[in-house]
Amino acid sequence: MIIVMKAGTPSVEIERVTEEVCRYEIIPEICQGQHKAVIGLVGETAEIDTRQVQNISPFIEQVIRVKKPFKRASLEFRYGEHSEVAVPTPNGVITFGQNHPLVVVAGPCSVENEEMIVETAHVVKAAGAQFLRGGAYKPRTSPYAFQGHGESALDLLAKAKEATGLGIITEVMDAADLDKIVEVADVVQIGARNMQNFSLLKKVGAIGKAVLLKRGLSATIEDWLMSAEYILAAGNPNVILCERGIRTFDKQYTRNTLDISAIPVLRSLTHLPIMIDPSHATGKSEFVQPMVMASIAAGADSLMIEVHPNPAKALSDGPQSLTLEGFEELMQEMAPLGKFFGRWSK
Amino acid sequence: MIIVMKAGTPSVEIERVTEEVCRYEIIPEICQGQHKAVIGLVGETAEIDTRQVQNISPFIEQVIRVKKPFKRASLEFRYGEHSEVAVPTPNGVITFGQNHPLVVVAGPCSVENEEMIVETAHVVKAAGAQFLRGGAYKPRTSPYAFQGHGESALDLLAKAKEATGLGIITEVMDAADLDKIVEVADVVQIGARNMQNFSLLKKVGAIGKAVLLKRGLSATIEDWLMSAEYILAAGNPNVILCERGIRTFDKQYTRNTLDISAIPVLRSLTHLPIMIDPSHATGKSEFVQPMVMASIAAGADSLMIEVHPNPAKALSDGPQSLTLEGFEELMQEMAPLGKFFGRWSK
Amino acid sequence: MIIVMKAGTPSVEIERVTEEVCRYEIIPEICQGQHKAVIGLVGETAEIDTRQVQNISPFIEQVIRVKKPFKRASLEFRYGEHSEVAVPTPNGVITFGQNHPLVVVAGPCSVENEEMIVETAHVVKAAGAQFLRGGAYKPRTSPYAFQGHGESALDLLAKAKEATGLGIITEVMDAADLDKIVEVADVVQIGARNMQNFSLLKKVGAIGKAVLLKRGLSATIEDWLMSAEYILAAGNPNVILCERGIRTFDKQYTRNTLDISAIPVLRSLTHLPIMIDPSHATGKSEFVQPMVMASIAAGADSLMIEVHPNPAKALSDGPQSLTLEGFEELMQEMAPLGKFFGRWSK
Amino acid sequence: MIIVMKAGTPSVEIERVTEEVCRYEIIPEICQGQHKAVIGLVGETAEIDTRQVQNISPFIEQVIRVKKPFKRASLEFRYGEHSEVAVPTPNGVITFGQNHPLVVVAGPCSVENEEMIVETAHVVKAAGAQFLRGGAYKPRTSPYAFQGHGESALDLLAKAKEATGLGIITEVMDAADLDKIVEVADVVQIGARNMQNFSLLKKVGAIGKAVLLKRGLSATIEDWLMSAEYILAAGNPNVILCERGIRTFDKQYTRNTLDISAIPVLRSLTHLPIMIDPSHATGKSEFVQPMVMASIAAGADSLMIEVHPNPAKALSDGPQSLTLEGFEELMQEMAPLGKFFGRWSK
Structure with a gap:
């Protein structure tokens, strides 16, 4: 599952969201893209309600499930941004x-x-x-x-x-x-x-x-x-x-x-x-x-x-x-x- | 087996060689390359003595066996010349x-x-x-x-x-x-x-x-x-x-x-x-x-x-x-x- | 799609059902098993309502869709009976x-x-x-x-x-x-x-x-x-x-x-x-x-x-x-x- | 390479042969079969002359090269005897x-x-x-x-x-x-x-x-x-x-x-x-x-x-x-x- 933050979200808010999601049984990972930050969540995400996550912050643009069995390696996990x-x-x-x-x-x-x-x-x-x-x-x-x-x-x-x-x-x-x-x-x-x-x-x-x-x-x-x-x-x-x-x-x-x-x-x-x-x-x-x-x-x-x-x-x-x-x-x-x-x- | 004719061999000699080799159980095929003509022989060539073929004409440059199981399709059959x-x-x-x-x-x-x-x-x-x-x-x-x-x-x-x-x-x-x-x-x-x-x-x-x-x-x-x-x-x-x-x-x-x-x-x-x-x-x-x-x-x-x-x-x-x-x-x-x-x- | 007829269905009824289903764009095929007859239907069955077929005769036991891409060759088509x-x-x-x-x-x-x-x-x-x-x-x-x-x-x-x-x-x-x-x-x-x-x-x-x-x-x-x-x-x-x-x-x-x-x-x-x-x-x-x-x-x-x-x-x-x-x-x-x-x- | 010893070779002779072959750059391995003993040699055997090995003892029946790339695992290495x-x-x-x-x-x-x-x-x-x-x-x-x-x-x-x-x-x-x-x-x-x-x-x-x-x-x-x-x-x-x-x-x-x-x-x-x-x-x-x-x-x-x-x-x-x-x-x-x-x- 990934949380796409709106462009221009203050970094303090990104951190707050990251801390918040830790209440689920997951490990969050922040990926700062060129325009937007994406927070990747790996773990038991199947049971997490995406709307609940969405409600954590008004700066959250979208919450998307990664359907591939590979998560961190997937392009979706970085919201389409290739890594270096x-x-x-x-x-x-x-x-x-x-x-x-x-x-x-x-x-x-x-x-x-x-x-x-x-x-x-x-x-x-x-x-x-x-x-x-x-x-x-x-x-x-x-x-x-x-x-x-x-x-x-x-x-x-x-x-x-x-x-x-x-x-x-x-x-x-x-x-x-x-x-x-x-x-x-x-x-x-x-x-x-x-x-x-x-x-x-x-x-x-x-x-x-x-x-x-x-x-x-x-x-x-x-x-x-x-x-x-x-x-x-x-x-x-x-x-x-x-x-x-x-x-x-x-x-x-x-x-x-x-x-x-x-x-x-x-x-x-x-x-x-x-x-x-x-x-x-x-x-x-x-x-x-x-x-x-x-x-x-x-x-x-x-x-x-x-x-x-x-x-x-x-x-x-x-x-x-x-x-x-x-x-x-x-x-x-x-x-x-x-x-x-x-x-x-x- | 192929017969490589010397550059400049008169076409009448190429034809003569082609006719001569018909005494073997083979089918000859002339391929006129840019510089040299090559006569391809397909059939029971295993028993043919290459020196005997060589002796047919002084215009013969070389007699080479095609070792691949594909003969006419092989590059050797055209002495390295690609077809069009x-x-x-x-x-x-x-x-x-x-x-x-x-x-x-x-x-x-x-x-x-x-x-x-x-x-x-x-x-x-x-x-x-x-x-x-x-x-x-x-x-x-x-x-x-x-x-x-x-x-x-x-x-x-x-x-x-x-x-x-x-x-x-x-x-x-x-x-x-x-x-x-x-x-x-x-x-x-x-x-x-x-x-x-x-x-x-x-x-x-x-x-x-x-x-x-x-x-x-x-x-x-x-x-x-x-x-x-x-x-x-x-x-x-x-x-x-x-x-x-x-x-x-x-x-x-x-x-x-x-x-x-x-x-x-x-x-x-x-x-x-x-x-x-x-x-x-x-x-x-x-x-x-x-x-x-x-x-x-x-x-x-x-x-x-x-x-x-x-x-x-x-x-x-x-x-x-x-x-x-x-x-x-x-x-x-x-x-x-x-x-x-x-x-x-x- | 197959129609499984109840054991003991009179053959005249099997034939009647076979004729009835011809109104759909399909070809019927009767397979007389040891105990039951099965009528196989091949063709545009996707649109056929199985309940409608079921209603054709009280002797019909079951109407089943064959999900495999192979129909006549499937075991389902003969309702599990192997052919000779x-x-x-x-x-x-x-x-x-x-x-x-x-x-x-x-x-x-x-x-x-x-x-x-x-x-x-x-x-x-x-x-x-x-x-x-x-x-x-x-x-x-x-x-x-x-x-x-x-x-x-x-x-x-x-x-x-x-x-x-x-x-x-x-x-x-x-x-x-x-x-x-x-x-x-x-x-x-x-x-x-x-x-x-x-x-x-x-x-x-x-x-x-x-x-x-x-x-x-x-x-x-x-x-x-x-x-x-x-x-x-x-x-x-x-x-x-x-x-x-x-x-x-x-x-x-x-x-x-x-x-x-x-x-x-x-x-x-x-x-x-x-x-x-x-x-x-x-x-x-x-x-x-x-x-x-x-x-x-x-x-x-x-x-x-x-x-x-x-x-x-x-x-x-x-x-x-x-x-x-x-x-x-x-x-x-x-x-x-x-x-x-x-x-x-x- | 294997050395097949004749049936009934005294064990002291088998050991002597085993020691003798150590002068080559190899590691010997004795395999006592039901009837015969076989000494397997692994290492740089390509250069070893089989006749020279044969001459080490009159109890040697045969000296055979193992042609497979797997040596100890090969059936030849045990002279055809399956292991337990x-x-x-x-x-x-x-x-x-x-x-x-x-x-x-x-x-x-x-x-x-x-x-x-x-x-x-x-x-x-x-x-x-x-x-x-x-x-x-x-x-x-x-x-x-x-x-x-x-x-x-x-x-x-x-x-x-x-x-x-x-x-x-x-x-x-x-x-x-x-x-x-x-x-x-x-x-x-x-x-x-x-x-x-x-x-x-x-x-x-x-x-x-x-x-x-x-x-x-x-x-x-x-x-x-x-x-x-x-x-x-x-x-x-x-x-x-x-x-x-x-x-x-x-x-x-x-x-x-x-x-x-x-x-x-x-x-x-x-x-x-x-x-x-x-x-x-x-x-x-x-x-x-x-x-x-x-x-x-x-x-x-x-x-x-x-x-x-x-x-x-x-x-x-x-x-x-x-x-x-x-x-x-x-x-x-x-x-x-x-x-x-x-x-x-x-």
């Missing part, structure tokens, strides 16, 4: 959101050694990326496959950050590693296979860093938003959704099927920013460029692209990684399209 | 292909009456469409649902064609109707549910009109190209592939999942032109515009868009149809993007 | 249905030559099968694959029938072949790829032979029953449903995923008999036996099993075919389980 | 495995209060179940749904165990709860949504209790066995696989699609015991009985069935739960079929 996720990085605050330039995240699947990660960071920064991605802890199908260098990889990410000022995005697989990860990471990633690891979602909901929530391999849009809701409900409003391909009946030519229609669908359902990962989706570097272009045209707020100095020798996911030169070329192709849509920085 | 499908319409020849402007096909799901189809034709033509689509025979899940007006709808399409000069695309469901359909249609559509109706594929392979082959609901890329192969093998080289959404585990917010990555995948596998139908894919008119933009950015050669003067009262597929005004607006948004990619006429 | 499909064969009438012994259909994917089909027929008959299956017209993914021997294969099926008295089941792919097929076939099969070839469904709805309707590769239960409805609506009440595996995300160890839960689901929705084809579903002969056992235990009415004298040399689908000895062993294992469930003849 | 998982419970050791009676696990989705769990335990024990299932920590799609009573629910499970002597199976969602859970649980369950939570898999691989590994919603057979491999590789050989329905394109009449063919497929690939959960798979109590019968007929080693004293008032998953009476009836129907297949205790 602002992430401080050494190079300044980078903002993910519909009214901001495209944010480009690039880097290798996993952090392999200092030279490769620092070199990659320099190149992707020069090419225009704002974030460096790189796995320290890798979710691998096989226990015998390279599992990431763990803590020492975090140190290397810190060095790359220091060297370039880029923000860092890396995945958490185990809550026990979270403290170490947040020391380095600016955005903490929940991988596709952990999208419904509800314990972990609650824990990243309690940290002060933004969370990148990848869509599960066969997660419906609703499943995904419910997982975002876990993080929001735990107190962390800074969630970015990342589509990375879904599992369908055809795996012969692409690893997964990139669901680009998720972009407008999410836009109509949620206020959260949307990232696309064409590298994991297609699994082949030659299909990354057209999928990047399509994602921009469909309205993505951010892109995550795998880049490796030597894909043929990558310890993981080589076939889907662009070379450093490949990434530079891609950025040169993206820039005019980003500008065309008014989504390019500078 | 040129369709004569009253307004002139319209060409579908990678090096041509985007072709826009628009119109209602089904032809309902003269007024609606002629009005729609006038509007979509004025807005820039080259083809009018409209169903006379409708494949409906229920036997009790409106099945299309059949033959009389074909007459109405003929009237709309006469009034506007637009090319006509309409679906064939039954080979018995094919003669009547080709009198009016410039492109004959095979619907998703008939993609593996092999009898029908053979029959449209024997007509002189271009064929639009929609992807089946759960057809793999390979299944789809094998169905195209049926048409090509039956002698009709003018096949256009149309992606219209696949069936996945999530149907809550979109009718199907539009597989936009099919565009670059097909481009790497086949020489045939590629159309996208975002209306059937998403099933909701509000998602058509972003999916159109994404399709253009990913490199589609053509778009099929459902348009109806009064979607709320449409006899079929109303929720996914744009209004006439909606279509005009869409075309105004498409034009700059089409120009950006150098794919817009004039 | 009785097929005359030279060896006598074989009945498919819940209260009848399991019907076993066996034979090769395609009819290859006289010797193999007659030998197979003799062996499967001796082992206890009631029907011989064998493809004359084969739906193959590739136009270059063996397409079946067509008309001459029908002659061979006729010989096998004459030699053994077995009923014949064979597939129709093209309505143009239907006349020839019904001369030999006792049950006409619609293949998975033609499940939504609505033109063909209407045509087999007009013949006097039973129809075996295979489930499409990604057909929902409702899609499937709607396709059955096409046949029933065209006047042919003798439809048998055949589950043959659906397309899922995993094809590594089985060709398709056999949906055994379709058996109880269909039983709760429709009165039509249910067949299972474990051979196409699994695609591997070693998995046929356990899937046969599971199907019997789940309540299947019939089984279709691929058998070939020499699977290694089969022209199609060898890996999923049992040898003749394999089939004999399978029947010996099936018999005690069939008896356990009271579903074995003699 | 023996679980001590107050009522005695219960063994899961192909050559043992069916093990029946029953109980509510979640532990709601003492009365209901103890009552349920008494009834399911009396009806013949060996294990009580009940969720203390519940993975729920919504953060606002009942999440299980946690630690206090574990206490209630302990009481039910004490009252009936039944073994306890309950799910772990968070490694932090593992210590408390293993105090009560005899088998620790990994839920479908955590099947690829590799951190958690490693942790349950380090405990001394058996692990029930549910298949992920869209996990391939290979993904699933690779997750089992994580547990085995971490040192816990007692893994039971549980199929609980996969996600397909049709959710209208069943919650998921129960993949019964997974039973014979797994049997051919792995030595691990196989459980089926028809309750979560179908999501409807009326479909549980036929799916139980089918699972037994297909060769399942164990069944997990949801039972609740009052399904209509269950805090979770009511529609798929049997009543206590329903479970008693089911057991009476299962017993004769279990006996038919020689898989029923006593």
Whole structure:
């Protein structure tokens, strides 16, 4: 349920209403929009009489029930206003959101050694990326496959950050590693296979860093938003959704099927920013460029692209990684399209 | 197997080689590329010694085996040269292909009456469409649902064609109707549910009109190209592939999942032109515009868009149809993007 | 909508009611159950007032609306009474249905030559099968694959029938072949790829032979029953449903995923008999036996099993075919389980 | 790679060989079969020359490479011998495995209060179940749904165990709860949504209790066995696989699609015991009985069935739960079929 306050309502009155509604079994949340404030109520709202709430103050414009099962994640909860996720990085605050330039995240699947990660960071920064991605802890199908260098990889990410000022995005697989990860990471990633690891979602909901929530391999849009809701409900409003391909009946030519229609669908359902990962989706570097272009045209707020100095020798996911030169070329192709849509920085 | 002839080979020599190879149990097919001629051999080629073929003429540059199960449809069969499908319409020849402007096909799901189809034709033509689509025979899940007006709808399409000069695309469901359909249609559509109706594929392979082959609901890329192969093998080289959404585990917010990555995948596998139908894919008119933009950015050669003067009262597929005004607006948004990619006429 | 007549209603009164309801825009259909007669009404029933119908006769027990989109195929349409499909064969009438012994259909994917089909027929008959299956017209993914021997294969099926008295089941792919097929076939099969070839469904709805309707590769239960409805609506009440595996995300160890839960689901929705084809579903002969056992235990009415004298040399689908000895062993294992469930003849 | 020792090899020689192979970068594992011992080698075996290994001892019968990506989980790794998982419970050791009676696990989705769990335990024990299932920590799609009573629910499970002597199976969602859970649980369950939570898999691989590994919603057979491999590789050989329905394109009449063919497929690939959960798979109590019968007929080693004293008032998953009476009836129907297949205790 949300309470839409009239434009120009004094803040003291908003607070009074917020206190008043606490007599119901709910938790109120104020969202100050551009013109109006909205108070979101989450909890046992089914029994609350909307007219009773309406009578609390003459400044209340409207009381509306949120019918979706996801509440805080729903667009209705913010009365149609899209949210922004602002992430401080050494190079300044980078903002993910519909009214901001495209944010480009690039880097290798996993952090392999200092030279490769620092070199990659320099190149992707020069090419225009704002974030460096790189796995320290890798979710691998096989226990015998390279599992990431763990803590020492975090140190290397810190060095790359220091060297370039880029923000860092890396995945958490185990809550026990979270403290170490947040020391380095600016955005903490929940991988596709952990999208419904509800314990972990609650824990990243309690940290002060933004969370990148990848869509599960066969997660419906609703499943995904419910997982975002876990993080929001735990107190962390800074969630970015990342589509990375879904599992369908055809795996012969692409690893997964990139669901680009998720972009407008999410836009109509949620206020959260949307990232696309064409590298994991297609699994082949030659299909990354057209999928990047399509994602921009469909309205993505951010892109995550795998880049490796030597894909043929990558310890993981080589076939889907662009070379450093490949990434530079891609950025040169993206820039005019980003500008065309008014989504390019500078 | 293909025989690549050297640039500048005299045509008499190409013919001689073509005749020579007939001693094998194969059917040769000459494809005259921009620089070189390629002779495609289809049949029992597994046993043929490539060196023996090579020795037929000093003008033979190379003899290459096509490893894909689809032969004529494969890009290799044309030695990497993409094909064009040129369709004569009253307004002139319209060409579908990678090096041509985007072709826009628009119109209602089904032809309902003269007024609606002629009005729609006038509007979509004025807005820039080259083809009018409209169903006379409708494949409906229920036997009790409106099945299309059949033959009389074909007459109405003929009237709309006469009034506007637009090319006509309409679906064939039954080979018995094919003669009547080709009198009016410039492109004959095979619907998703008939993609593996092999009898029908053979029959449209024997007509002189271009064929639009929609992807089946759960057809793999390979299944789809094998169905195209049926048409090509039956002698009709003018096949256009149309992606219209696949069936996945999530149907809550979109009718199907539009597989936009099919565009670059097909481009790497086949020489045939590629159309996208975002209306059937998403099933909701509000998602058509972003999916159109994404399709253009990913490199589609053509778009099929459902348009109806009064979607709320449409006899079929109303929720996914744009209004006439909606279509005009869409075309105004498409034009700059089409120009950006150098794919817009004039 | 159905009209349930009281037990013991004189038939003249049932007829009077049937005539009376014709004043509505509907087609009535009498179904004489064991205790009560039910009159099914199909057509524009939404506007009919059930009380008005109730008043037609004091012998009317109840007037009930069928809410499912499939009407004639629904269990409600027969007021919960399951139907039987009785097929005359030279060896006598074989009945498919819940209260009848399991019907076993066996034979090769395609009819290859006289010797193999007659030998197979003799062996499967001796082992206890009631029907011989064998493809004359084969739906193959590739136009270059063996397409079946067509008309001459029908002659061979006729010989096998004459030699053994077995009923014949064979597939129709093209309505143009239907006349020839019904001369030999006792049950006409619609293949998975033609499940939504609505033109063909209407045509087999007009013949006097039973129809075996295979489930499409990604057909929902409702899609499937709607396709059955096409046949029933065209006047042919003798439809048998055949589950043959659906397309899922995993094809590594089985060709398709056999949906055994379709058996109880269909039983709760429709009165039509249910067949299972474990051979196409699994695609591997070693998995046929356990899937046969599971199907019997789940309540299947019939089984279709691929058998070939020499699977290694089969022209199609060898890996999923049992040898003749394999089939004999399978029947010996099936018999005690069939008896356990009271579903074995003699 | 495995080393098959000749029948009758002295154990001192087996140990000597085991020590010898430690010079390679591998970990050896002795599996004493009924007739022969097999030494499994996991690690960098690609470079090891099998002839060199063969020469270590004249008692070596054969040295074979395991080609599957899952090693310890593969049937080859035990040279075709199926494993048993023996679980001590107050009522005695219960063994899961192909050559043992069916093990029946029953109980509510979640532990709601003492009365209901103890009552349920008494009834399911009396009806013949060996294990009580009940969720203390519940993975729920919504953060606002009942999440299980946690630690206090574990206490209630302990009481039910004490009252009936039944073994306890309950799910772990968070490694932090593992210590408390293993105090009560005899088998620790990994839920479908955590099947690829590799951190958690490693942790349950380090405990001394058996692990029930549910298949992920869209996990391939290979993904699933690779997750089992994580547990085995971490040192816990007692893994039971549980199929609980996969996600397909049709959710209208069943919650998921129960993949019964997974039973014979797994049997051919792995030595691990196989459980089926028809309750979560179908999501409807009326479909549980036929799916139980089918699972037994297909060769399942164990069944997990949801039972609740009052399904209509269950805090979770009511529609798929049997009543206590329903479970008693089911057991009476299962017993004769279990006996038919020689898989029923006593």
